[in-house]
Amino acid sequence: MGFSPLSLSQSLSFFLFLFHFHSTISSSHFCAPDQSLSLLQFKESFSINSSASDRCQHPKTESWKEGTDCCSWDGVTCDMKTGHVTGLDLPCSMLYGTLHSNSTLFSLHHLQKLDLSDNNFNFSHISSRFGQFSNLTLLNLNYSVFAGQVPSEISHLSKLVSLDLSQNDDLSLEPISFDKLVRNLTKLRELNLASVNMSLVAPNSLTNLSSSFSSLSLGGCGLQGKFPGNIFLLPNLQSLDLSYNEGLTGSFPSSNLSNVLSQLGLSNTRISVYLENDLISNLKLLEYMSLRNSNIIRSDLPLLGNLTQLINLDLSNNNFSGQIPSLLDNLTHLTFLDLSSNNFSGQIPSSLGNLTHLTFLDLSSNNLNGQIPSSLGKHVQLRYLYLSSNKFMGQVPDLGRLVNLSYLDLSNNQLVSPIHSQLNTLSNLGSLRLYGNLFNGTIPSFLFALPSLYYLDLHNNNFIGNISELQDDSLEYLDLSNNHLRGPIPSSIFKQENLTTLILASNSNLTGEISSSICKLRFLRVLDLSTNSLSGSMPQCLGNFSSMLSVLHLGMNNLQGTIPSTFSKDNSLEYLNLNGNEIEGKISSSIINCTMLQVLDLGNNKIEDTFPYFLETLPKLQILVLKSNKLQGFGKGPAAYNSFSKLRILDISDNNFSGPLPTGYFNSLEAMMASDQIMIYMGTTNYTGYVYSIEMTWKGVEIEFTKIRSTIRVLDLSNNNFTGEIPKMIGKLKALQQLNLSHNSLTGQIQSSLGNLTNLESLDLSSNLLTGRIPTQLGGLTFLAILNLSHNQLEGRIPSGEQFNTFTATSFEGNLGLCGFQVLKECYGDEAPSLPPSSFDEGDDSTLFGGGFGWKAVTMGYGCGFVFGVATGYIVFRTRKPSWFFRMVEDIWNLKSKKTKKNVGRCGAGRN
Ligand SMILES: *[C@@H]1O[C@H](CO)[C@@H](O)[C@H](O)[C@H]1NC(C)=O
Ligand SMILES: *[C@@H]1O[C@H](CO)[C@@H](O)[C@H](O)[C@H]1NC(C)=O
Ligand SMILES: *[C@@H]1O[C@H](CO)[C@@H](O)[C@H](O)[C@H]1NC(C)=O
Ligand SMILES: *[C@@H]1O[C@H](CO)[C@@H](O)[C@H](O)[C@H]1NC(C)=O
Ligand SMILES: *[C@@H]1O[C@H](CO)[C@@H](O)[C@H](O)[C@H]1NC(C)=O
Ligand SMILES: *[C@@H]1O[C@H](CO)[C@@H](O)[C@H](O)[C@H]1NC(C)=O
Ligand SMILES: *[C@@H]1O[C@H](CO)[C@@H](O)[C@H](O)[C@H]1NC(C)=O
Ligand SMILES: *[C@@H]1O[C@H](CO)[C@@H](O)[C@H](O)[C@H]1NC(C)=O
Numbered sequence: 001m002g003f004s005p006l007s008l009s010q011s012l013s014f015f016l017f018l019f020h021f022h023s024t025i026s027s028s029h030f031c032a033p034d035q036s037l038s039l040l041q042f043k044e045s046f047s048i049n050s051s052a053s054d055r056c057q058h059p060k061t062e063s064w065k066e067g068t069d070c071c072s073w074d075g076v077t078c079d080m081k082t083g084h085v086t087g088l089d090l091p092c093s094m095l096y097g098t099l100h101s102n103s104t105l106f107s108l109h110h111l112q113k114l115d116l117s118d119n120n121f122n123f124s125h126i127s128s129r130f131g132q133f134s135n136l137t138l139l140n141l142n143y144s145v146f147a148g149q150v151p152s153e154i155s156h157l158s159k160l161v162s163l164d165l166s167q168n169d170d171l172s173l174e175p176i177s178f179d180k181l182v183r184n185l186t187k188l189r190e191l192n193l194a195s196v197n198m199s200l201v202a203p204n205s206l207t208n209l210s211s212s213f214s215s216l217s218l219g220g221c222g223l224q225g226k227f228p229g230n231i232f233l234l235p236n237l238q239s240l241d242l243s244y245n246e247g248l249t250g251s252f253p254s255s256n257l258s259n260v261l262s263q264l265g266l267s268n269t270r271i272s273v274y275l276e277n278d279l280i281s282n283l284k285l286l287e288y289m290s291l292r293n294s295n296i297i298r299s300d301l302p303l304l305g306n307l308t309q310l311i312n313l314d315l316s317n318n319n320f321s322g323q324i325p326s327l328l329d330n331l332t333h334l335t336f337l338d339l340s341s342n343n344f345s346g347q348i349p350s351s352l353g354n355l356t357h358l359t360f361l362d363l364s365s366n367n368l369n370g371q372i373p374s375s376l377g378k379h380v381q382l383r384y385l386y387l388s389s390n391k392f393m394g395q396v397p398d399l400g401r402l403v404n405l406s407y408l409d410l411s412n413n414q415l416v417s418p419i420h421s422q423l424n425t426l427s428n429l430g431s432l433r434l435y436g437n438l439f440n441g442t443i444p445s446f447l448f449a450l451p452s453l454y455y456l457d458l459h460n461n462n463f464i465g466n467i468s469e470l471q472d473d474s475l476e477y478l479d480l481s482n483n484h485l486r487g488p489i490p491s492s493i494f495k496q497e498n499l500t501t502l503i504l505a506s507n508s509n510l511t512g513e514i515s516s517s518i519c520k521l522r523f524l525r526v527l528d529l530s531t532n533s534l535s536g537s538m539p540q541c542l543g544n545f546s547s548m549l550s551v552l553h554l555g556m557n558n559l560q561g562t563i564p565s566t567f568s569k570d571n572s573l574e575y576l577n578l579n580g581n582e583i584e585g586k587i588s589s590s591i592i593n594c595t596m597l598q599v600l601d602l603g604n605n606k607i608e609d610t611f612p613y614f615l616e617t618l619p620k621l622q623i624l625v626l627k628s629n630k631l632q633g634f635g636k637g638p639a640a641y642n643s644f645s646k647l648r649i650l651d652i653s654d655n656n657f658s659g660p661l662p663t664g665y666f667n668s669l670e671a672m673m674a675s676d677q678i679m680i681y682m683g684t685t686n687y688t689g690y691v692y693s694i695e696m697t698w699k700g701v702e703i704e705f706t707k708i709r710s711t712i713r714v715l716d717l718s719n720n721n722f723t724g725e726i727p728k729m730i731g732k733l734k735a736l737q738q739l740n741l742s743h744n745s746l747t748g749q750i751q752s753s754l755g756n757l758t759n760l761e762s763l764d765l766s767s768n769l770l771t772g773r774i775p776t777q778l779g780g781l782t783f784l785a786i787l788n789l790s791h792n793q794l795e796g797r798i799p800s801g802e803q804f805n806t807f808t809a810t811s812f813e814g815n816l817g818l819c820g821f822q823v824l825k826e827c828y829g830d831e832a833p834s835l836p837p838s839s840f841d842e843g844d845d846s847t848l849f850g851g852g853f854g855w856k857a858v859t860m861g862y863g864c865g866f867v868f869g870v871a872t873g874y875i876v877f878r879t880r881k882p883s884w885f886f887r888m889v890e891d892i893w894n895l896k897s898k899k900t901k902k903n904v905g906r907c908g909a910g911r912n
Pocket of ligand 5: 305306330
């Protein structure tokens with residue numbers, strides 16, 4: 001078991017005594033033994049986590065060796081008179097583990113500077129014992145995975161000059177602690193609490209900050225309410241960051257500002273700003289200005305040309321319009337310029353070429369047009385160039401000199417071939433997005449030879465010909481979909497061992513078999529080869545080759561064979577689409593292992609089986625399409641409680657199912673009983689951002705939905721041999737938008753409870769054996785656009801009413817007993833629009849009239865997390881510079897060094 005702390009301490013003391021004795025002869029400066037021991041025990045209580053981060057490569061504690069002078073250890077400073085450790089400087093030292101309150105760190109009473117930033121303390125709470133470092137002037141715990149409440153004892157550190165607790169996971173600060181902190185830490189000059197949850201703190205409590213304050217960073221703290229105006233006027237303020245406090249209001253003053261202000265961040269706040277003469281003339285020293293999505297009341301953009309010291313300028317996500325002011329060209333120090341998501345129009349001013357220090361340029365999502373100026377090719381420092389979603393035309397200029405370029409996004413423009421082969425010199429290019437343009441001809445092979453490329457997206461162009469072999473094996477993302485590529489899938493694709501996304505869909509003419517070599521791609525998350533001409537049988541290994549696979553879309557090919565029976569437990573599959581192939585055999589019962597499955601589409605195949613009851617327990621299944629196969633039977637009811645309770649779409653049409661309608665299931669289809677409040681497009685729940693598509697009969701027409709609204713509800717049991725009556729409980733499925741029971745052998749009357757389905761847009765009961773009258777309640781279905789009751793044995797007057805008056809004779813034809821103007825037949829005799837005894841509001845079916853909400857209550861909104869926005873969203877970046885200065889320019893595929901679950905991703909900030 002090694003040493004107990006005591007014996008270690010004893011032997012160490014003895015050793016140090018000897019060492020002391022020996023070394024006093026040559027030198028009198030060395031570490032006090034107890035301090036040395038505390039440091040060694042501190043070191044021992046953590047492991048060195050080499051995988052924590054690619055950035056941190058130097059574990060300083062490795063130089064800490066028993067028997068050597070601790071004052072000479074890396075990161076340790078001592079008071080040379082007393083031998084007390086007064087400084088511990090361990091940023092980015094790869095420490096991993098819990099920092100307990102019994103840690104020997106707290107024996108280092110004499111500490112004046114303590115920097116533990118950028119390590120991983122694994123959600124430790126910040127111990128109240130930090131409050132005992134009575135002489136501490138600097139405390140930095142930035143980005144070190146601390147969690148919980150900041151202890152109020154921090155306010156005991158009355159000598160603190162600099163405090164940084166920013167970028168930790170789920171750290172929060174109570175109003176009372178913050179109040180104490182502001183009142184007691186009178187020497188504080190720098191305070192960084194970015195991303196600490198301060199949502200209960202009233203901004204007013206900042207009023208008492210001392211006038212000597214120089215740096216205040218409260219980005220992403222959840223602050224709400226009016227920010228005290230006097231803080232803006234602190235005379236020594238150099239840096240102020242209030243970004244990403246969406247509820248923060250107030251007004252940024254235009255005069256009496258600190259004349260040393262160099263950094264200002266008001267992004268994503270509602271603090272009003274007047275970018276006008278007065279303000280500009282007061283910001284002469286400004287180096288960093290971040291006004292993304294800000295409350296800019298008035299602005300005179302050309303005046304920005306006077307801020308000649310600017311290094312970073314972010315004006316993205318505002319409503320700026322007109323030409324990009326050419327006075328920006330005077331800002332020759334600029335390295336970061338973000339004008340994206342505005343309404344800038346016209347051409348890129350060629351004088352932008354004067355900004356030769358730019359490393360980051362984002363002009364995406366504007367209305368810019370014309371050619372991309374060749375002067376951009378002069379920005380040899382550029383690492384990030386985003387020009388997507390504009391109206392740029394013509395060819396891509398020669399960018400061959402941009403040897404530092406890592407990210408190039410020219411997507412969604414009107415650019416044409418040829419693509420200059422000079423691009424082949426971009427040896428640092430990691431991410432290339434050219435999708436959504438007019439590129440044609442074959443894909444230039446040099447694109448496949450770029451040595452650093454890991455992300456290549458060329459979808460939605462007019463590329464033709466075979467896909468040539470890839471020259472490298474570093475690809476992680478490849479999307480060549482929606483082109484006109486042909487021939488086989490090149491075998492070199494299967495050698496990209498780190499490939500996570502492979503999308504070759506909708507080229508129509510990709511041919512050959514899917515080689516089982518594809519199963520070497522063990523990290524694949526998205527495999528979409530749909531809408532091509534692939535043939536042969538599906539490799540069985542597709543069921544279990546990657547535990548991360550979340551999308552498997554092989555629909556619309558000519559694949560044969562059976563569904564893989566190899567789906568293993570703990571797989572991540574969310575979307576499985578094999579629609580439109582020639583798959584035979586049974587529905588593999590191993591699909592039951594796909595507990596994450598949201599979409600299962602096996603439609604349009606040759607599957608011979610009974611209804612796959614076992615699917616009813618898949619807890620997340622939302623879409624089940626089995627249409628147009630050879631399925632039969634259906635006797636059994638639901639076996640499980642909550643069977644199919646999440647289903648939004650159930651399409652089992654065009655099979656040989658028989659027997660009564662599956663009434664038992666109607667009772668548990670809970671998702672069809674309530675509409676969604678929020679509309680999002682359905683997609684994977686992980687970072688792949690894959691948006692689901694599905695082919696479906698919608699209002700009588702076969703349509704491919706390239707996006708599926710989460711609000712959709714469809715029940716299609718048509719073209720089977722179902723018999724018996726329509727159960728009245730069908731009226732419970734209130735959220736249904738489309739109900740199709742046509743082409744069966746249903747008998748009895750049309751349930752008046754159908755009048756409850758107030759969201760119905762399409763109702764098809766045609767070609768059955770239904771009798772009796774059409775219930776007048778159907779007249780209340782105000783969204784109904786398609787009604788087909790034809791070819792039954794209905795009789796009596798067709799109800800009138802606004803909606804019914806819009807349907808023509810075809811909705812009713814083939815019912816000889818019906819009368820009314822729609823069928824040009826006058827009603828005689830019992831022409832009163834009477835009803836059969838109403839059957840839907842009696843008995844125990846009271847829920848039919850329950851509260852709930854209809855379509856009208858549905859609010860539209862886009863959720864966060866499904867779209868590609870996530871991948872290119874914004875984070876509050878980890879750095880000792882104020883956080884907002886940096887966009888998340890590394891996209892998510894490059895965030896391998898992420899050490900915790902959260903990098904404070906920002907919602908709704910992405911581009912598509
Ligand atoms: C410190 O406290 C933790 C948690 O309470 C405990 O697991 C650990 O053994 C303690 N260490 C020492 C040296 O007492
Ligand atoms: C704190 O600093 C004061 C003044 O320099 C000094 O007298 C005192 O001993 C220090 N306290 C500790 C615990 O180091
Ligand atoms: C303020 O700091 C002093 C030490 O200077 C400490 O004794 C006192 O408890 C602190 N007060 C608060 C409210 O934290
Ligand atoms: C901008 O600079 C010009 C030229 O240096 C100067 O004449 C003008 O007064 C400045 N405007 C502001 C608002 O500072
Ligand atoms: C911009 O630069 C030009 C040429 O260097 C100069 O004449 C002009 O005064 C500058 N404008 C401002 C506002 O500084
Ligand atoms: C800026 O660019 C324009 C147009 O390219 C050029 O005429 C001008 O001389 C440049 N100014 C400076 C200061 O480089
Ligand atoms: C490619 O596009 C260019 C520009 O639109 C056009 O001139 C050329 O004919 C096209 N080439 C082919 C092979 O379609
Ligand atoms: C795949 O990823 C691993 C881990 O990041 C890396 O070490 C390896 O070099 C990568 N392989 C290729 C071919 O890039």
